Every structure is written in C-alpha cells, then in structure tokens.
Amino acid sequence: MRGLFNQKQQDERIEELLEKTVKIKTNLFQETKDKEQLNPQKRLVSINNVLNAVKGKLGRPKTAINIGSGFAYETVLLHIKGIKAVGIEKVHLKNIQALTLFHRLEILLVQTEELDFSKSPAILEADFHKMRFDKQKVDLITMFYLSKELIMNPETLRRCEKLLKKNGKILLSTEVNSKVARQILNSKNFPLPKGFSVEIIKIPRNFEKTVVILKGRSR
Numbered sequence: 001m002r003g004l005f006n007q008k009q010q011d012e013r014i015e016e017l018l019e020k021t022v023k024i025k026t027n028l029f030q031e032t033k034d035k036e037q038l039n040p041q042k043r044l045v046s047i048n049n050v051l052n053a054v055k056g057k058l059g060r061p062k063t064a065i066n067i068g069s070g071f072a073y074e075t076v077l078l079h080i081k082g083i084k085a086v087g088i089e090k091v092h093l094k095n096i097q098a099l100t101l102f103h104r105l106e107i108l109l110v111q112t113e114e115l116d117f118s119k120s121p122a123i124l125e126a127d128f129h130k131m132r133f134d135k136q137k138v139d140l141i142t143m144f145y146l147s148k149e150l151i152m153n154p155e156t157l158r159r160c161e162k163l164l165k166k167n168g169k170i171l172l173s174t175e176v177n178s179k180v181a182r183q184i185l186n187s188k189n190f191p192l193p194k195g196f197s198v199e200i201i202k203i204p205r206n207f208e209k210t211v212v213i214l215k216g217r218s219r
C-alpha cells in the first residue's frame with residue numbers, strides 16, 4: 001500500500017470515509033457501558049488525530065497489529081495510511097459489527113484466522129493473551145483507547161516485546177491526561193518491560209488526550 005497513496009490521497013480517502021460515516025445510520029452495540037466506541041465518526045477523528053500527531057515518531061512501519069481493536073477503526077485507518085494492519089479483538093459481537101460497518105462504508109475489511117498482513121485491513125478474533133505466535137515479528141503494536149484490563153496485565157507487554165521487530169514501537173493512546181498517564185507509568189504496578197523507554201505526547205482538544213510510545217533501548 002505504501003507508495004500507492006501519497007499523503008494528499010490518504011487524507012482525501014480519510015475525508016471521504018468520514019463523510020460516509022455521517023450519511024449512514026449505525027446501530028452499533030456493545031455490552032460495556034462506555035458509549036464512545038459506538039460513534040464511528042468521533043472514534044475515527046480521534047484516532048486519525050493521534051496518528052497524525054505521532055507520524056514522525058514511528059519510523060516507517062510496514063506492519064501493525066492493534067490489540068483490542070473493538071470496531072476496527074484503527075485497523076482501517078492504519079491501512080489507509082499505508083501500514084498493513086491486523087486488529088485482534090476477543091469479542092465476537094464487535095467483530096461481526098465491524099465487518100458489517102466497514103462493508104457499508106465500502107472498505108473491504110476482512111476476517112483472518114491467522115496473523116496474515118497480506119489480508120490487510122483484517123481482524124482476527126482471539127484473546128491476545130492466548131494467541132500462539134511462531135516467529136512472527138511486527139513493526140508496530142498499537143492499543144487505542146487503552147483498557148486497564150489489557151495494559152495492567154504484565155502478560156500484554158511481555159508478549160508485545162517478543163512480537164516486536166528491532167526498532168519496533170508500541171503506541172498506546174488514552175483518554176486520560178498526560179499527568180495521570182505519567183503517574184500510571186511511574187507506578188510500581190505498571191508492568192513496563194525492563195529497558196523500555198517511554199515518550200509521552202499530549203494531543204490537545206482530542207478525545208484521546210495522551211499518546212505513549214514505548215521502545216526498547218537496545219532496539
């Protein structure tokens with residue numbers, strides 16, 4: 001994909017996608033209480049702002065997995081921006097709604113049974129903590145609108161560390177402000193793998209106010 005669309009074309013495709021989301025009526029449903037994810041337009045705008053803000057900091061990733069992909073907003077945006085992306089989401093109901101939503105928006109999001117970047121944009125239904133990875137490595141791992149359940153489980157970052165290529169990065173985005181994010185990252189309970197460096201970026205006037213980029217020092 002990279003090279004097929006220049007920056008201007010990518011921006012136009014995202015603009016078109018946003019216009020289409022306004023026109024269609026969606027009835028997304030989820031079992032948890034937070035309602036932000038049920039608004040595709042708001043989520044796409046917020047995620048797009050995050051990706052634009054960190055553009056110069058990610059290197060030039062070719063492949064990305066996004067863990068906890070929900071309705072697959074970030075999977076699709078990463079793909080449009082030229083990064084082959086597979087979203088991993090354990091909730092079946094979200095995955096089937098994501099496929100329907102993006103087909104209505106004329107984006108060919110597909111389901112994959114394995115980590116196959118040639119299928120991008122794709123979603124894989126699995127619990128990230130139970131997945132088996134052979135020797136696969138990726139350039140970028142994202143977790144947008146990060147859930148506590150994922151980030152506070154030491155298994156999550158341990159697995160990410162194994163999956164990352166040399167110079168690979170982990171991008172976390174959260175609705176909490178940078179002060180709170182810093183406190184969480186500095187707390188004794190935060191399971192940051194040894195040797196990882198942390199960069200915090202503020203995103204003003206955005207739903208996701210803070211982005212954290214993690215990278216291994218030796219990478």
Ligand SMILES: C[S@@+](CC[C@H](N)C(=O)[O-])C[C@H]1O[C@@H](n2cnc3c(N)ncnc32)[C@H](O)[C@@H]1O
Binds near residue numbers: 091145150
């Ligand atoms: C707060 S939602 C964010 C959804 C999406 N990333 C977004 O930005 O709109 C977190 C998602 O992570 C998923 N999740 C949590 N733990 C997971 C795991 N171990 N494996 C796969 N998905 C998981 C949840 O089901 C939920 O859909």
